[in-house]
Amino acid sequence: MTPSEALRRTFAVVLVAMVAASCSTRPGPGSLKTSDAPEHGAQNHTILIATTRERASEPATYFNGERANRTNYAVATVSVPPSHKPGKIEWPAVPPGDPAKDFTLRSAGYLEGRQAFKAALEGELAKRKPADREAFVFVHGYNTRFSEALYRFTQVAHDSRARVVPILFTWASRGSVTDYVYDMNSAQIARDALEQTLRDIAATGVKRINILAHSMGAYLLAETFRQISISNNPIPADRFGFVALAAPDIDIDLFKQQLKRTGKPKKPFLILVSKDDKALKASSLLAGGKQRVGRYENTEELAALGAIVIDLTQISGENAVNHDKFAQIARIAPEIGETLLRARLGENAGAPSATGGKLGDIVGRGTNLVLTVPKTILSAPVQVLSGQ
Template sequence: MRRIVSVLCLCLVAACAPRGEILLVEDAALPARSIFVGTTRGPDPETGQDLGRGRLESLRFARYDVSVPPDRGPGDISYPDPRRAPDPARDFLTTGAEFYPQAPAFRADLRRALARNGGEAVVFVHGYNNTFAEGLYRFAQIGHDLKVPGVLVHYSWPSRSNVMGYAYDRDSALFARDGFEHLLREIRAAGARRIVVIAHSMGGALSMETLRQMAISGDTETLSRVNGMVLISPDLDVDVFRAQARRIGRLPDPFIIFTSRRDRALQLAARLTGESARLGNLQDVTPISDLKVTMVEVGAFATGEGHFDVAKSPALIALLGSTGEVAAVLEGDQTGRTGLIPGVVLTVREATRIVLTPVDELAMGLTN
């Protein structure tokens, strides 16, 4: 009964929340950051809406220029409401959109952007129950609030964008592996010297599966460019993760896993799969201690369902963004570092676990 009640509560919360949509406002005066996009989304088979839950076997390419509003708090996203005039001061807006008919045109634009940014590409893979706009605007918010360097590239896979579509999304994540592999190869062909993958929730499983199949196919050239990976609340079985990591071989370095003991979404996923935990709410580093990874526990900063605190918690954003450590990690500056920032550190064999504490609590502990 408790499981049923939990599912119903999550459904009610999701049903009440407004869904993100793209609103194009062509205003050159608005500051905007370009996000390149590779997607396997097709039209929704029920509504006909483009970039919906339909699955495309071929990869589509685009570039969106997204304006981040100044009048908001860290972690907040305000989607434009089509029933009123857009407000650049509080709404995330798309100020430009370019759709590429073929991969070479996409690659040429991406090559120019990479040349201006030292060859650094940061790729975001969204999680379960996301519309196209929600994934795009969330990446724009992460890039802005955490000061993510380099060229932003978003991989949007065909989520059903419905809280009851968990099984559909798990199948879609498997379906989308070839598209993600294709996108990574295009980024490498465009001249990327370094690729960092940031994946949330079910996107973590998709990303690991893609790297695994690239290792099997022997694409060492592209894999060698993926030299940084960040999994945020990965909805992934721990044993499956270990099997993927073994097949990949040398993992990207750094390899960071953000976990939370207060992640209610993963607690529910674990119960539904008959497990004690998913990788994203694992509390003991021992099961993955033979892997060179850094687990960062952020449960002390939990907001809402606690499933995306890295992007949504103002306190955690302030802690990570203000120190400049996120940018340093993504840029590969690992000299003398044991993790993101000072915290309670436990190292077991190859793996490191860091438990982050709010600054005020840390200060109280130092004075007591």
């Protein structure tokens, strides 16, 4: 077998695994029906939305996977059932679902333009205490439908117990494994819209902007940050809180070049990696064998580039692709943050959990940190830093 034949065979195997994972029941057009049934202890989350997706003509869909010629805006409220299991989305078998056991759309509607979006954000900020007036922006990855992005972000926001205002930036992914190139081009097209959205958020009374970008969304965010940094009007660094790149689908050489052009961030990026990520393995094969940042084996080098690396390799994924592990650790995000802060300050970071283990092994100090999250941590109680 020639090297090229071996490469094609490996890519085929990985693609089959990705298709198998994506062929489980997925929400299609018409899945976003609203429910006014009693909530039965469910918790509501209001999500502001900015998108380069086209408005959908189908009812109960809102946005499709095609590219709009302008940025669209919306707001949605999604309830999470009291029986929710961290890291999971309890999809309704039949929309709109039962709020007692399913994620359920309670309300949704379009916002007409940037000013309406900013006014809605100001309204959400005003509902919170001054200390909680922060934004949490989520940028999804490749092969993601609008409903999937909305419900996934709701799950992450809920599990992380964040009191900040959640904002979904959703670009025109078609939600199909075979549309990788279309999705990549859509992500590139969305750079200006994401930049404008971040500027609009910064122009409100928001205290800080926190960002989580997944997979190809991390590529979009890194490109947008580069674009902002070389503009004549960069956004001040102190307007940002944490910036996390989860399983970033970025060529490692391109990432190095991006950082070289923008300089080391004043606040290091959080990069969530997993060396068994099959989606990024397929992406690497498509890119001529170049490693992707989210699967990069030299985590210490990533840390030296100005990142804090959280290695999730030991955690088992929800499916065979291992590309969405970030969603499983949302509930321990505050504990991870506290552990990393103490490590950067040179304090003891080996915080014991209630099971007697550690939150993770840390290599390095200061900004050059690598935290390896053990597979046992997800079975531990949420209060992994209790007793400290």
